[in-house]
Amino acid sequence: MAAPDLLVIGGGIVGQTAAIRAAEAGMRVRLVDAGVNAGSTANAGSLHVQLQSRFIRLFPELAPNVEASLPLYLAAVREWERLEAAHGPFELVRQGGLMLAEGAEQMRFLEGKAAREAARGLSVELLDRPALDRLAPWLGPQIVGAELCRDEGKLNPLVANRALRARAAALGVEMRADRIVALEAGAGVAARGASGAVHAARQAIVAAAWGAGALVAPLGLALPVRAEPLHMNITEPGAAQIGHLIQHAERSITLKQFASGQIVIGGGWPAESRGDWATPAVRAASLLGNVALAARLVPAIAGLRVIRTWAGMNTTADGRTVLGRLPAAPSVILAVPGDAGYTLGPLAGRIAGELAAGLPAAEDIAPLSPARFAAPVRLGASAVRLSA
Amino acid sequence: MAPDATFRFDGRPVAARPGQSLAAALTEAGIRAFRETAKGARRGIFCGMGVCQDCLVTVNGQPNRRACMTPAAPGLEVATQAAFARLDPGATLPERPPARSIAPDVLVIGGGAAGLAAAAAAARAGASVVVLDERKVGGGQYYKQAAADAPLDPQQAAGAALIAEARAAGAEMMGGVEVWGAFDGLLFLAEVAGGALVARPRTAIVATGAYERPRMVPGWTLPGVMTTGAAQTLWRSYRTLPGRRVAVAGSGPLNVQVALELARGGAEVALVAEATGHPLLRPAAAAAMALTGPRLTLQGLAMLAGLRRRGVPVRYGLTLDAVEAAEGGALRATFSDGRSVTVDAVLMNDGFEPQNEILRLLGAGMDWDPAVGHLRARRGEDMQTTVPGLYAAGDCAGLGGAPAAVAEGRIAGACAAAACGHGDAWDLFADRRALARHRRFQRALWRMHSAAPRPLDDAPDATILCRCEEITLGEVRAGLADGPGHVGTLKRATRVGMGRCQGRYCAAPAARMVAAATGRPMEDVSLFAPRVPIKPVSIAAILAAQEAVDGSA
Numbered sequence A: 001m002a003a004p005d006l007l008v009i010g011g012g013i014v015g016q017t018a019a020i021r022a023a024e025a026g027m028r029v030r031l032v033d034a035g036v037n038a039g040s041t042a043n044a045g046s047l048h049v050q051l052q053s054r055f056i057r058l059f060p061e062l063a064p065n066v067e068a069s070l071p072l073y074l075a076a077v078r079e080w081e082r083l084e085a086a087h088g089p090f091e092l093v094r095q096g097g098l099m100l101a102e103g104a105e106q107m108r109f110l111e112g113k114a115a116r117e118a119a120r121g122l123s124v125e126l127l128d129r130p131a132l133d134r135l136a137p138w139l140g141p142q143i144v145g146a147e148l149c150r151d152e153g154k155l156n157p158l159v160a161n162r163a164l165r166a167r168a169a170a171l172g173v174e175m176r177a178d179r180i181v182a183l184e185a186g187a188g189v190a191a192r193g194a195s196g197a198v199h200a201a202r203q204a205i206v207a208a209a210w211g212a213g214a215l216v217a218p219l220g221l222a223l224p225v226r227a228e229p230l231h232m233n234i235t236e237p238g239a240a241q242i243g244h245l246i247q248h249a250e251r252s253i254t255l256k257q258f259a260s261g262q263i264v265i266g267g268g269w270p271a272e273s274r275g276d277w278a279t280p281a282v283r284a285a286s287l288l289g290n291v292a293l294a295a296r297l298v299p300a301i302a303g304l305r306v307i308r309t310w311a312g313m314n315t316t317a318d319g320r321t322v323l324g325r326l327p328a329a330p331s332v333i334l335a336v337p338g339d340a341g342y343t344l345g346p347l348a349g350r351i352a353g354e355l356a357a358g359l360p361a362a363e364d365i366a367p368l369s370p371a372r373f374a375a376p377v378r379l380g381a382s383a384v385r386l387s388a
Numbered sequence B: 001m002a003p004d005a006t007f008r009f010d011g012r013p014v015a016a017r018p019g020q021s022l023a024a025a026l027t028e029a030g031i032r033a034f035r036e037t038a039k040g041a042r043r044g045i046f047c048g049m050g051v052c053q054d055c056l057v058t059v060n061g062q063p064n065r066r067a068c069m070t071p072a073a074p075g076l077e078v079a080t081q082a083a084f085a086r087l088d089p090g091a092t093l094p095e096r097p098p099a100r101s102i103a104p105d106v107l108v109i110g111g112g113a114a115g116l117a118a119a120a121a122a123a124r125a126g127a128s129v130v131v132l133d134e135r136k137v138g139g140g141q142y143y144k145q146a147a148a149d150a151p152l153d154p155q156q157a158a159g160a161a162l163i164a165e166a167r168a169a170g171a172e173m174m175g176g177v178e179v180w181g182a183f184d185g186l187l188f189l190a191e192v193a194g195g196a197l198v199a200r201p202r203t204a205i206v207a208t209g210a211y212e213r214p215r216m217v218p219g220w221t222l223p224g225v226m227t228t229g230a231a232q233t234l235w236r237s238y239r240t241l242p243g244r245r246v247a248v249a250g251s252g253p254l255n256v257q258v259a260l261e262l263a264r265g266g267a268e269v270a271l272v273a274e275a276t277g278h279p280l281l282r283p284a285a286a287a288a289m290a291l292t293g294p295r296l297t298l299q300g301l302a303m304l305a306g307l308r309r310r311g312v313p314v315r316y317g318l319t320l321d322a323v324e325a326a327e328g329g330a331l332r333a334t335f336s337d338g339r340s341v342t343v344d345a346v347l348m349n350d351g352f353e354p355q356n357e358i359l360r361l362l363g364a365g366m367d368w369d370p371a372v373g374h375l376r377a378r379r380g381e382d383m384q385t386t387v388p389g390l391y392a393a394g395d396c397a398g399l400g401g402a403p404a405a406v407a408e409g410r411i412a413g414a415c416a417a418a419a420c421g422h423g424d425a426w427d428l429f430a431d432r433r434a435l436a437r438h439r440r441f442q443r444a445l446w447r448m449h450s451a452a453p454r455p456l457d458d459a460p461d462a463t464i465l466c467r468c469e470e471i472t473l474g475e476v477r478a479g480l481a482d483g484p485g486h487v488g489t490l491k492r493a494t495r496v497g498m499g500r501c502q503g504r505y506c507a508a509p510a511a512r513m514v515a516a517a518t519g520r521p522m523e524d525v526s527l528f529a530p531r532v533p534i535k536p537v538s539i540a541a542i543l544a545a546q547e548a549v550d551g552s553a
């Protein structure tokens, strides 16, 4: 079989949507995925737009980067709506997100945040408790108010992943299970897999999330990606009642109700790493703390039982999407979505696919360029003769 | 007048005896459907032991209580469980949820044959011992006790003696405590009556036993179709017959035993269908069994004779093909030779699956045993698993039967106590010899039946594979067409195994289907990754545990 035009490394939401866009543009695409720790199969399906307090608190130095990306999140949610219209339904609901405040100080924090977000074009509003009770009459008595961000929503990632995979298959994207251990680039690319296979193509998109750093290091990029094991919980189903995505002004939490009626509780509580290539383990403290917090915020869920918890691998870099060609190896495009990466995934993937296909970009991606991580190239590592 | 625990179900009074489970009392009243599913089907008792989560009812406004694990009490308001429990906007959280922390030398999880023997041995050696069991009725599956009545037979009397022995040796026994979480460093979290128990023992002996493997046929989820052991529990613990007229199907000695117990109790047993061929046609296997266990073989023959005397037909080489709802709430069971019987209850047992969730969660090494079609825990002579301080005894480590479970328990108990500096565990010679003998008998016994799981190749597409999520074999077969490399991928694509029971029934067959498609052998990682909670856990229990864990950290 002839070598493909494009090799996509990593089959999460970014790799999947990049492959779809490139194949739609007529490219022959091979997608190689290690099948390990994809955040895309473990995530909670929150469509985040407003600044996540967890992120601001954990990485205060990166907050300006995230704030600068706010318009990107708006565009990303629209991209999800477009995809759902074409390939859905994904159980996408955009009823907005509520960020709860438990005291006057938290309310003031939300006021400041809302002003910054409004300036970036988000549709936000501050609600006092009576206003909140009309929208969400099931909150704990200690909640004094909330910020409503109308742009936010939720979807079912399992349904979306499955539909997008089917779309990629229908477009003739060739899917291979392999782990790339070395990526070389010159006029084209050659990726050596752990299976022994060498995957050659004219170009590559590296959409390998936490695995991307090792792949691009020899190509002159010091990409600071880190695997971050996170914890999730899900309850048995209840009658549909919670339409919003629920977050907290200060504490790590996301809570929402899926179409199945199940309540999904997450928000970035840590899990125990067993190494990047092994499934992380659940920590007792995260399970107890995360669920207890959820029940205090929304006591109405207290009659349901938790039926499952899991741990998955998130990827963090510098808070901003990394998207563009490698300065020292232009046949390689890097696409790492940044915080709330499932929300951003399809947008990052589409742009990467368009870049590979040589289509004019509608978005200005210069601020996202990997050039900000350029490191001196190690000689001899990047050039390779290709016999495609 | 007999004491009375009459409660109301959907507004109607239901008579109950003290100690009787809600499930038993409802069954006795002829009520079989307890809950509605998301797709509008009805469900009732299936496993009878807290595993399947199909017997859910609302109790005093609290949704999703297991009727098989909840004792009847006067005045309870019990209601059919709707598929989607109402979220109560006015709900308040429990103020100070009760929690207790313990740190014994030896924590025994499961108070059946293995756990009781382990507790007695460890306590006798001088260790501090706590036994936790989720059931309120003691003794585990083999020795299960009567909730309120006198022992039924020598089996129950022997169980009562073993319980007394463990207690006399100084072991603390806690019933109604369900372990739902196990974490590295030997931290166990349990739910007890809406509160929490937090255990940080020096050593732990897992003795959680087994649950039953069903025979998946169209209709196996209908109310009135239950495992043979569920029917046995109704009778042995609660003196309740699963129905007036029953049929029993599958493979293995439990079917014959329970058929006889029920016939003696007054049920009409329409048919016992054993999947394997007649023993007379397999003289070598029969002889091996008689040689390795003459006493138990005689017991088995006596049971068959007992059934014959009562005119109960036992048919070999006959399998159950389908169950349908018939007139007046009855069930029609159809068999492989085309015959059908109309009964009130269909009982099925096709072997056992170990309850090894705690062991797998803690990373204990496992080997696949193709002869029985399930995992066996890797253990040393001292019954310690590959995880230091974690021991396994009885059927949870792989099918072995009650006598072997007792011998393993005694060894594990003595060795765990010795590891904590109590006793030296040298005098285990008799237990080891007994264990070897019991294991030889088990191997011979299961050659007479078919301990390996039945392939589902011939089952129709409409057969439900995943009871909880109501996923059919056809949907799973379609999911296999995408070429999932692992059953976890199949789960995410089809939702098979995503429900309340955590894939207890569908995981193994789904994993076998993936293994067959990929050509890879079955092993520990072929199954769903183990995850907490082991059983669904109430948010109240989580709140209580959080306070206890935070307080002690």
Ligand SMILES: Cc1cc2nc3c(=O)[nH]c(=O)nc-3n(C[C@H](O)[C@H](O)[C@H](O)COP(=O)(O)OP(=O)(O)OC[C@H]3O[C@@H](n4cnc5c(N)ncnc54)[C@H](O)[C@@H]3O)c2cc1C
Pocket: A009, A010, A011, A012, A013, A014, A015, A032, A033, A034, A035, A036, A037, A038, A039, A040, A041, A042, A043, A044, A045, A046, A047, A048, A178, A179, A180, A181, A207, A208, A209, A210, A211, A212, A215, A229, A230, A231, A232, A266, A311, A312, A313, A314, A315, A335, A336, A337, A338, A339, A340, A341, A342, A343, A344, A345
């Ligand atoms: C528990 C949890 C909850 C989350 N919740 C949300 C949420 O609600 N909303 C939201 O927006 N985001 C959420 N996220 C973040 C989000 O899931 C991720 O940011 C996003 O899925 C990343 O997508 P991706 O395609 O970049 O990478 P991934 O989905 O992580 O996929 C990367 C793939 O690359 C493969 N790979 C890595 N290295 C190699 C190699 N060398 N060769 C071949 N393949 C390789 C991996 O095996 C993996 O399959 C959550 C994350 C976690 C862990």
Ligand SMILES: Cc1cc2nc3c(=O)[nH]c(=O)nc-3n(C[C@H](O)[C@H](O)[C@H](O)COP(=O)(O)OP(=O)(O)OC[C@H]3O[C@@H](n4cnc5c(N)ncnc54)[C@H](O)[C@@H]3O)c2cc1C
Pocket: B049, B109, B110, B111, B112, B113, B114, B115, B132, B133, B134, B135, B139, B140, B141, B142, B143, B177, B178, B179, B180, B207, B208, B209, B210, B211, B212, B228, B229, B230, B232, B254, B257, B355, B393, B394, B395, B396, B400, B401, B402, B403, B405, B534
């Ligand atoms: C329903 C059923 C009926 C059976 N009847 C017979 C019979 O009549 N004759 C026969 O020879 N064999 C029978 N068996 C086989 C039987 O399992 C074994 O031979 C024997 O009981 C094994 O002893 P054990 O101690 O390993 O397990 P068990 O006797 O099953 O004891 C395990 C105990 O652990 C408890 N437990 C499990 N999980 C948890 C948890 N997470 N938290 C707290 N407690 C927990 C259970 O409540 C149970 O009491 C039956 C099996 C089943 C499943």
Ligand code: FES
Pocket: B044, B045, B046, B047, B048, B049, B050, B051, B052, B053, B054, B055, B066, B067, B068, B069
């Ligand atoms: S019958 Fe109650 S849980 Fe299975």
